[in-house]
Amino acid sequence: MSGINGSMAHLSDGLFTTAIAVYAGAMVGFTAEYAFGRVGRKLAVAPAPARELVGAGGPSVVEDALPADPPDLPADPAVARASRAERIGWWSVVLCVAGALIHTSSIAVRALAVDAVPWSNMYEFASVAGLVGVLAFLAVLWRLPALRYLGGFVLLPVILMMFLAGTVLYSKAQPLVPALQSYWLAIHVTLVSIAEGALMTSAVLTVLYLVKARHDRKPFGSERLANLAVKLPAAESLDKAAYRVVAFSFPLYTVAIICGAIWAEAAWGRYWGWDPKETWAFIVWVVYACYLHARATAGWKGRAAAWINLTGFGAITFNFLIVNIVVSGLHSYAGLS
Amino acid sequence: MRYLRIAWRRLTAMRTALVLLFLLAVAAVPGSLLPQRPLNPAKTASYIAEHGAWGRFLDRIGMFDVFGAPWFAAIYLLLFVSLVGCLIPRIRVHARALARKPLPAPRNLERLPESGRFETSATPGEYAATARETLGRRWRIVQRAEPSGAVTLSAEKGYSRETGNLIFHVALLAALVLIAVGRLYTYQGQRIVLQGADNGFCNTISQYDTWSPGRFAAEGKVRPAPFCIDELTKFTASYSAEGEPRTFRADVVYRTSVSAKPRTASITVNHPLRLEGDRVYLITHGFAPRLTIRMPDGSVRHDVEPFIPTDPTTFLSEGAFSQPGKDGARQDIGISGLFAPTPVDEGNGKIGSASPQVQDPALSIFVYEGDLSGSGEPHSVYSIDTSKMTRIGTADLHIGQTKRLRDGVSVTFDGWVPWASLQISHDPAQSYLLIAAVAMVVGLLGSLGIRRRRLWVRIAPAGAAEPESPTVVTVGGLARSDSGHFPTEFAGLLERLRGRATPVEPVVSADTIGAGKD
Ligand code: HEM
Numbered sequence: 001m002s003g004i005n006g007s008m009a010h011l012s013d014g015l016f017t018t019a020i021a022v023y024a025g026a027m028v029g030f031t032a033e034y035a036f037g038r039v040g041r042k043l044a045v046a047p048a049p050a051r052e053l054v055g056a057g058g059p060s061v062v063e064d065a066l067p068a069d070p071p072d073l074p075a076d077p078a079v080a081r082a083s084r085a086e087r088i089g090w091w092s093v094v095l096c097v098a099g100a101l102i103h104t105s106s107i108a109v110r111a112l113a114v115d116a117v118p119w120s121n122m123y124e125f126a127s128v129a130g131l132v133g134v135l136a137f138l139a140v141l142w143r144l145p146a147l148r149y150l151g152g153f154v155l156l157p158v159i160l161m162m163f164l165a166g167t168v169l170y171s172k173a174q175p176l177v178p179a180l181q182s183y184w185l186a187i188h189v190t191l192v193s194i195a196e197g198a199l200m201t202s203a204v205l206t207v208l209y210l211v212k213a214r215h216d217r218k219p220f221g222s223e224r225l226a227n228l229a230v231k232l233p234a235a236e237s238l239d240k241a242a243y244r245v246v247a248f249s250f251p252l253y254t255v256a257i258i259c260g261a262i263w264a265e266a267a268w269g270r271y272w273g274w275d276p277k278e279t280w281a282f283i284v285w286v287v288y289a290c291y292l293h294a295r296a297t298a299g300w301k302g303r304a305a306a307w308i309n310l311t312g313f314g315a316i317t318f319n320f321l322i323v324n325i326v327v328s329g330l331h332s333y334a335g336l337s
Numbered sequence: 338m339r340y341l342r343i344a345w346r347r348l349t350a351m352r353t354a355l356v357l358l359f360l361l362a363v364a365a366v367p368g369s370l371l372p373q374r375p376l377n378p379a380k381t382a383s384y385i386a387e388h389g390a391w392g393r394f395l396d397r398i399g400m401f402d403v404f405g406a407p408w409f410a411a412i413y414l415l416l417f418v419s420l421v422g423c424l425i426p427r428i429r430v431h432a433r434a435l436a437r438k439p440l441p442a443p444r445n446l447e448r449l450p451e452s453g454r455f456e457t458s459a460t461p462g463e464y465a466a467t468a469r470e471t472l473g474r475r476w477r478i479v480q481r482a483e484p485s486g487a488v489t490l491s492a493e494k495g496y497s498r499e500t501g502n503l504i505f506h507v508a509l510l511a512a513l514v515l516i517a518v519g520r521l522y523t524y525q526g527q528r529i530v531l532q533g534a535d536n537g538f539c540n541t542i543s544q545y546d547t548w549s550p551g552r553f554a555a556e557g558k559v560r561p562a563p564f565c566i567d568e569l570t571k572f573t574a575s576y577s578a579e580g581e582p583r584t585f586r587a588d589v590v591y592r593t594s595v596s597a598k599p600r601t602a603s604i605t606v607n608h609p610l611r612l613e614g615d616r617v618y619l620i621t622h623g624f625a626p627r628l629t630i631r632m633p634d635g636s637v638r639h640d641v642e643p644f645i646p647t648d649p650t651t652f653l654s655e656g657a658f659s660q661p662g663k664d665g666a667r668q669d670i671g672i673s674g675l676f677a678p679t680p681v682d683e684g685n686g687k688i689g690s691a692s693p694q695v696q697d698p699a700l701s702i703f704v705y706e707g708d709l710s711g712s713g714e715p716h717s718v719y720s721i722d723t724s725k726m727t728r729i730g731t732a733d734l735h736i737g738q739t740k741r742l743r744d745g746v747s748v749t750f751d752g753w754v755p756w757a758s759l760q761i762s763h764d765p766a767q768s769y770l771l772i773a774a775v776a777m778v779v780g781l782l783g784s785l786g787i788r789r790r791r792l793w794v795r796i797a798p799a800g801a802a803e804p805e806s807p808t809v810v811t812v813g814g815l816a817r818s819d820s821g822h823f824p825t826e827f828a829g830l831l832e833r834l835r836g837r838a839t840p841v842e843p844v845v846s847a848d849t850i851g852a853g854k855d
Contacts, residue, residue: 182607247785251778258774266607269525269618269762271770272516274376274404279369286362292785293355300355308359315362323369 008113015106016127020162022099023134023155029092030151034231036085089148093141096151100138103131122320125193126165130158132197149231153204184263191256195249196316199288202245203313206306209238213303239302242309243295250288257281280319287312348415349422357416364412368403371395375402417513424506431499438479439491442793446813449793451827456807457838461488461796464808464838468794471837472830476792483795490794495817501783508776515773519766524550526761529643530569531625532754539565539595540615540761554763564612565592567599572622572755580692587619587757604759618760621646623654624676625756626700629749630660633668633706643756644676645719652678652693657721659709669709670746671721674702676753680733688733700750701733704742789817792830807841810834 107127137154140147214220215229232238260281265271272278291308294300347353372380381401385392399406446452457464465488469478476492483489526545530536538544540563571588587604593612602610610617627641644656654676662668677690680699688701706729711722732740734750741747797809812831816823 184607251781251785254781255778258771258778261774262771263607265767266609269609269616269620269760270764271767274368274373276369279365283362283365283369286358286365290355290358290362293351293358297351297355299352 006113008109012106012110012113015102015109016162016166019099019103019106020159020166022095022102023159023162026092026095026099027152027155027159029088029095030149030155033085033089033092034149034152089151092151093138093148096134096138096155100131100134103127103134107131122169123165125189126161126169126320128190129193129197129200130162130165132194133158133200136198136201147233150208153208154201157200157204182263182266184259184266188256188259188263191252191259195253195256196320198245198249198252199313199316202242202249203310205238205242205245206309206313208232209235209242210303210306212238213306239306242306246288246291246309250292253285253288257285276323277319280315280323284312284315284319287315345422348419351423354416354419354423357412357419360412361416364403364409367400368409371400371403373401373403375405413513417510420506420510424503424510427499428503428507431496431503434499435496439477439493439791441481442489442491442795443813446793446795446811449813449815451814451824452812453827453831453835454809454811455835455838456809456841458807458841459839461486461798461808464488464796464810465490465794467837468796468810468834471833472792485797487795487797489796490792492792492794493790495787495789497783498787498789499784501780501785501787503780505777505780505784508773508780512770512773512777515766515770519551519764519770521551521553522766523762523764524548524554525763527620527758528566528761529623529756529758530566531641531643531756532569532572534568536569537565537567537590539563545761564594564597564615566617566759567591569757570601572757574622574693574755576692576694580694582693585619585622587622587759589617591617609762614763614765616762618762620758620760622755622757623652624678624695624698624753626656626674626676626753627751628658628672629751630658630670630672631745631747632660632662632670633744633746634662634666635745639751641754643719644674648690650693651690653688653690654678656719659721661709667706667708667725668744669707669726671705671707671709671723671726672702672748673705673721673723674700676700695753697735698753699733699735702731702740702748703728704730704732704740704746704748706744706746788823790823790826791815791817794834810838 107124110124133154137151141151211225211229212232212235215226216235220226220229260278261271264273264278287308291305291312294305294308372384374381385396385401388395395401399408403409443449447454459467465480468490469480472478472490472492476494477496478490478492481489481491525548526540526542527547528538528545530538542548566589568590569587570590573584573586573588575583577583585606588601589604589610590599590601591610591612592599604610604617604619606619609619623644623646625641625643627639630638630640632638638660640658640660642656642658644654646652646654656674656676658670658672658674660670662670675688677688677699678695679690679692680697681689681691683689688699705721705723705726707723707726709721710725712724714722716722729744729746730740730742732738732748734740734748736750736752739747739749792812792814795811797811799808812834814823814827814830
C-alpha cells in the first residue's frame with residue numbers, strides 16, 4: 001500500500017500554482033482600484049469620519065463612511081474614471097473568489113492524494129494558512145464591501161507566503177509517519193493555521209494603523225506616502241479592527257496549544273517539553289497576552305500596543321520559518337530534509 | 338511597612354504584569370536557540386566544549402537549562418505573586434458590583450456618547466413595561482420613579498465579561514500550581530523489552546534501564562502496588578512501498594498489580610496503555626540478533642542482545658555480546674557488531690542498510706577473546722571494553738551461517754527478535770491541568786467575547802400644563818469596555834425601542850375629524 005496517488009498529487013500542485021497566479025491578478029486589480037479609485041479622491045478632499053459596523057460573531061471591522069453616489073452623476077471625467085476603478089475592484093473580488101476556489105480544490109485534491117488531512121508539513125501548512133487569510137478577507141468583504149480597496153494589502157503577504165511555500169518549503173505528497181496519525185494533529189494544526197492566518201490580517205491592519213497614526217501626528221513629507229495614508233480608514237478604527245481580530249484569534253490559539261499538548265502527551269509521553277517549537281508557541285502566546293494587556297494599560301494603548309502586536313507576528317514568522325528550518329526538534333515535520 | 342505596601346502596589350500593577358509577561362517571553366528565547374541539557378545533554382556538552390570560555394559562562398548563568406534556571410523561576414514566581422495580588426481585590430470588587438443595582442440615570446441622557454429620543458402616546462408606566470420587555474432578559478434592569486413623575490430604567494449587561502476574565506486568571510493560577518506539582522511528583526522510566534517470554538518487568542525503579550524522577554518521586558513512593566508488563570508478545574512494524582513507516586504496534590500482556598489477572602493490550606505510537614496514574618508508551622523499537630557461541634572451553638552459549646539503531650531511517654544498529662569464560666582463564670568472548678535489516682555493501686568492506694524493513698538481514702561482527710573486565714572505565718552496555726582482549730576474527734553473517742575461529746570458538750547467527758522500548762510516565766496533576774486549561778478557554782471566551790454596556794431610558798410624562806403633549810422617551814448608552822461597534826449596536830436598540838412605542842396621533846381639530854368621517 002503506497003498510500004499516495006501520484007497523478008492527483010500532481011494535479012494539486014498545478015492547482016496551487018494557478019491559485020497563486022489568480023491571486024496575483026486580483027492583487028493587481030485591487031492595487032489599481034486603490035490607486036485610481038474614488039475613495040482616495042473623496043477622502044483627500046474631505047476626510048470623512050470613520051464609522052464602525054457590526055460584524056456579528058466574528059471580528060467587527062471598520063468602514064469608511066463613503067458618501068453615497070449622488071443621484072445624477074455629472075459627466076465629470078474624474079467620476080467616470082472612478083467608476084471604472086470600482087469595476088476593476090469588483091472584478092478583482094471575482095478573481096479573488098475564483099482563486100480561493102482553486103486554492104481550496106488544490107488542498108482537497110492533496111488530501112485525497114495522501115488520504116489524510118493535508119497539513120503535515122510546512123508547504124501544506126502555509127497553503128492552508130494562506131487560504132484562511134484570503135477567506136477571512138472575503139468574509140470581511142461580505143459585510144463591508146467598502147473595504148474592498150484594501151485587498152492588495154491582504155493578498156500581498158498571502159502571495160509571498162504561498163510563493164515561499166511552493167518553492168523553498170515545497171515537499172512532495174507523503175503519507176503520515178505514525179506519530180502524526182492522530183486526529184488531535186488535525187485539530188491542532190487546523191486551529192493554529194486559522195489563528196495564525198487571522199493574526200496575519202491583524203498585523204496588516206496594525207501596519208496600516210501605524211502608517212495612518214504617523215501621518216495624523218506629522219503628515220508625511222513624501223507625497224506618495226501621504227496619499228497612501230490619506231486613503232486609509234481612521235487610525236482608531238484600524239486599531240480597533242486589529243484588536244478585534246486578536247480577540248478572535250487568541251482563544252483559538254490557546255485551544256490550539258492545548259490540543260497540541262494533548263497530542264504530545266499521547267505521542268511523546270509528556271504534554272510539554274520545551275521543544276523549540278513548543279517554546280516559540282509559548283512565546284507567541286505570551287506576546288499576544290502582552291498585547292491584550294497593553295491595550296488595557298494607560299500609557300501602552302495605541303502605538304506601543306501596536307508594536308507588541310507586530311512583535312507577536314514576528315514571533316509567529318520566526319516559529320514558522322527559522323525554527324522549522326534551522327532549529328531542529330521533535331517537531332521535525334517540516335519535510336525539508 | 339510603608340515601603341512594603343508601595344512595593345506590593347507596584348508589583349500588582351497592570352504595568353508590572355505587562356513587563357513581567359514580556360520578560361517571560363524574552364527569557365524563553367535562549368531556551369529555544371541554545372541546546373538544552375535536559376533535552377539533549379550530548380549536544381549541550383559539545384556546544385560548551387566548542388565555545389570555550391563563552392560556553393562555560395553561558396553554562397554558569399543557566400543558559401543550557403533555561404526552564405530550570407533560577408532567574409526563569411524568579412520571573413515566573415513574581416508573575417505568580419503579582420497575579421494573586423491583582424486578582425484578590427478584583428474578585429472582591431466584582432462580587433460587590435454583581436450585588437449592586439445598576440446606577441440611577443444621569444440627569445441629562447443626551448450628553449452620553451450615544452443617545453436618542455422619541456415620543457409615544459403611552460403613559461410612562463405603560464411604556465416602561467414595554468421597554469423592559471423589548472430589552473429582554475439579557476439586560477439587568479432597575480426601574481425607578483423620579484420626583485418629576487418620570488420613570489427611569491437603568492439597564493446593564495455584560496457582567497460576565499469580568500467574570501470570564503477572572504475565571505481565566507484564576508484558572509491560569511491553578512494551571513501554574515498544577516504544572517509545578519506535576520513536576521515535583523512526576524517520574525519517567527524506560528525499559529527495553531525483547532519480544533517473547535521471560536523479558537517482562539514490573540514498575541519498580543531497579544527494573545528500569547533509565548529513571549528520571551521529579552524531586553518528590555522517590556523510591557517507595559512510585560506506586561503502592563506496582564503494575565507489571567509481563568511480556569511483549571508481538572511487535573509489528575508496517576511500511577509503505579517507499580519504506581516510510583506506517584504503523585508500529587506492541588502487543589503486551591500486563592497486570593495492573595502483582596496479584597491481578599494478566600490482561601492483553603496493544604500499544605501504538607499515539608495510543609499509550611493507560612493504567613490508573615501511569616501511562617506506558619511505545620517509544621522506539623529495534624532488533625536483537627540471536628547467536629550461538631561455542632566458547633574456548635567447548636561449552637555452547639545462546640545469547641540474544643538488543644542492538645541500538647544508529648541510523649533512524651535505515652535502522653542500521655549497533656550492539657555487543659559478552660560471554661564470560663572460566664574465571665581468570667582470559668577466555669571471555671566479546672563480540673561487537675552491526676546489524677543491517679536490509680544489508681547493502683557500502684564499499685570498502687563496510688556493511689550498510691537500505692531500509693528499516695527486514696529482508697535477509699546481515700550481522701557484521703568483530704570477535705574478541707581475553708578479559709572482558711577491561712580497564713574499569715565506565716562504558717555503555719551496548720559495547721564492550723576490548724582493552725584487555727585480542728581480536729580473533731571478523732565476519733559478515735546471514736541467518737544460519739557460522740564463523741569458525743581459533744581455539745575452537747565459533748559464532749552462529751541464528752536469527753533475530755524485535756524489541757520495543759517502553760516508557761512509563763507518571764504525572765499526578767495532568768488531568769487536573771486539563772480541567773484548568775479548559776476553564777482558561779471558557780474564561781477567555783467570556784473575557785474577549787462579551788462586552789459591557791449600560792443603557793438608561795427616561796420616560797417623561799406629558800407636562801401637566803399641556804395634557805395633549807405626548808410622553809417623551811430619551812435613551813442614553815455607554816460602552817464600558819471594548820466599545821467595539823457600540824454606535825451601531827445602540828442605533829439598533831434605539832430603533833427597536835422606538836418601534837414598540839405607540840405612535841402619537843397627529844393633533845387635529847374636531848372639524849377635520851368630522852370631515853374625515855364622511
Ligand atoms: C500577573 C499579573 C496580571 C495582572 C495584574 C493582570 C491583570 C489583568 C487585567 C486588569 C485585565 C483586564 C483588562 C481588560 O478588561 O481589558 C486583564 C486581562 C487579561 N489578562 Fe491579565 N493579568 C495578569 C496576568 C496575566 C497573565 C499571566 C496572562 C496570560 C498570559 C493574562 C492574560 C490576560 C488576558 C488574555 C486578558 C484579556 C484582555 C482583554 O480583556 O482585552 N493576564 N489582565
